[in-house]
Amino acid sequence: MLITNIKLLIQVEEQPCLRVCGADMSRLNNLENAWLLTNGKFIQDFGTMDRMPKGDFEMEIDASDCFVFPSFCDCHTHLVYAGSREQEFIDKINGLSYQEIARRGGGILHSAQLLHITSEEELFRQAMERVREIIAFGTGAVEIKSGYGLNLEDELKMLRVIQRIANESPLTVKSTFLGAHALPSEYNGDTKEYVNDIINEMIPVIATEELADYIDVFCETGFFSVEDTDRILNAGMKYGLRAKVHANQLSFSGGVQVGVKYNAISVDHLESSGIKEFESLNNSETMPVVLPGASFFLNMQHAPAKQMIDYGLPLAIASNYNPGSCPSGDMKFMMSLACINMKLNTQQAINAATINGAYAMDLSHSHGSISKGKVANLFITKPIPSLDSIPYSFNSQIIDTIILKGRII
Ligand code: NIG
Numbered sequence: 001m002l003i004t005n006i007k008l009l010i011q012v013e014e015q016p017c018l019r020v021c022g023a024d025m026s027r028l029n030n031l032e033n034a035w036l037l038t039n040g041k042f043i044q045d046f047g048t049m050d051r052m053p054k055g056d057f058e059m060e061i062d063a064s065d066c067f068v069f070p071s072f073c074d075c076h077t078h079l080v081y082a083g084s085r086e087q088e089f090i091d092k093i094n095g096l097s098y099q100e101i102a103r104r105g106g107g108i109l110h111s112a113q114l115l116h117i118t119s120e121e122e123l124f125r126q127a128m129e130r131v132r133e134i135i136a137f138g139t140g141a142v143e144i145k146s147g148y149g150l151n152l153e154d155e156l157k158m159l160r161v162i163q164r165i166a167n168e169s170p171l172t173v174k175s176t177f178l179g180a181h182a183l184p185s186e187y188n189g190d191t192k193e194y195v196n197d198i199i200n201e202m203i204p205v206i207a208t209e210e211l212a213d214y215i216d217v218f219c220e221t222g223f224f225s226v227e228d229t230d231r232i233l234n235a236g237m238k239y240g241l242r243a244k245v246h247a248n249q250l251s252f253s254g255g256v257q258v259g260v261k262y263n264a265i266s267v268d269h270l271e272s273s274g275i276k277e278f279e280s281l282n283n284s285e286t287m288p289v290v291l292p293g294a295s296f297f298l299n300m301q302h303a304p305a306k307q308m309i310d311y312g313l314p315l316a317i318a319s320n321y322n323p324g325s326c327p328s329g330d331m332k333f334m335m336s337l338a339c340i341n342m343k344l345n346t347q348q349a350i351n352a353a354t355i356n357g358a359y360a361m362d363l364s365h366s367h368g369s370i371s372k373g374k375v376a377n378l379f380i381t382k383p384i385p386s387l388d389s390i391p392y393s394f395n396s397q398i399i400d401t402i403i404l405k406g407r408i409i
Pocket of ligand 1 (some may be wrong): 078107108111125218246294320322323324325327
């Protein structure tokens, strides 16, 4: 497939890099008046129109006045869930906090009850609606967590649905086991016993059945402590599951530090973080991931994303698509929120939503930029005036054509 007359080809890499940090996040390599050639699933080549390849191509697309983007890499979602939680949305409007709702047995535990009574087939059907939705929003690679099962059988149900999404959708999918998302009520407050069961009962089965790439813990006051997190990440590591951590969402939980200790591929949320967390992340291989949709939806503080970049750190943005803190998987909207509320510039937001998101899923060698040999996951925009118009027009649908793994969707 040859795409010609591209007004601006975004995020072009001659020398592919795995992630972008600090001041480099404000740089974006773009080609004006460009062409791009795919070969099967992959990007074969690209260049400027004065040096266009000649020959017979299976398909030619004229992208005059349009931009071509690498697909978004959404590295933090919980998009496999049953039903929805709009009653809690109303409770929040009426003054209850996320934690108060959780303490009353709502929140994650409510989603776990719904998931328990939903068949695997129905769960897959509901999740696929969200998958189709995020594909239309421009996402090409996604991480999906379990964590609404909270017992072996229901966690396996979720993870099998994630595996089926990976097999049956055009998305590139990474799967995360998040048994430590909330304490099930049948444990009567005994977190230690549940952590034991995660370590002894769940991790061995999930790892043996190769149902997860990563292991995650909601390290937060009222959920799982640093000690619980340490034990779970340690056990996961022994089974080859690399760490991710829900860190510092509601308090300075220590989640960042324990994540870095285990060389987590990412620590996510980070609303409550400062210099100690920045120091811990500095010179580590761990990607800080911020979730601007959760702060927006819960009307809570935003992660100090700009300060992290100014400190020299890399940064990724993800949607956090879930029924409780962000019922949206719209990565373009997340970029707008990051610009508006976290003061990122457009280039930083694009780097955060593409190459750095790919890094947080261990996919940046094959996804997240326009680079020869990378997977042809792209979208062609409608005619748009400028790069800045993308976060600016925060609610406009700008995508015209979606190409995933080299095929028009
Ligand atoms: O990343 N904070 C923990 N987990 C999700 C919310 C899950 C839910 O409320 O259902 C998050 O925000």
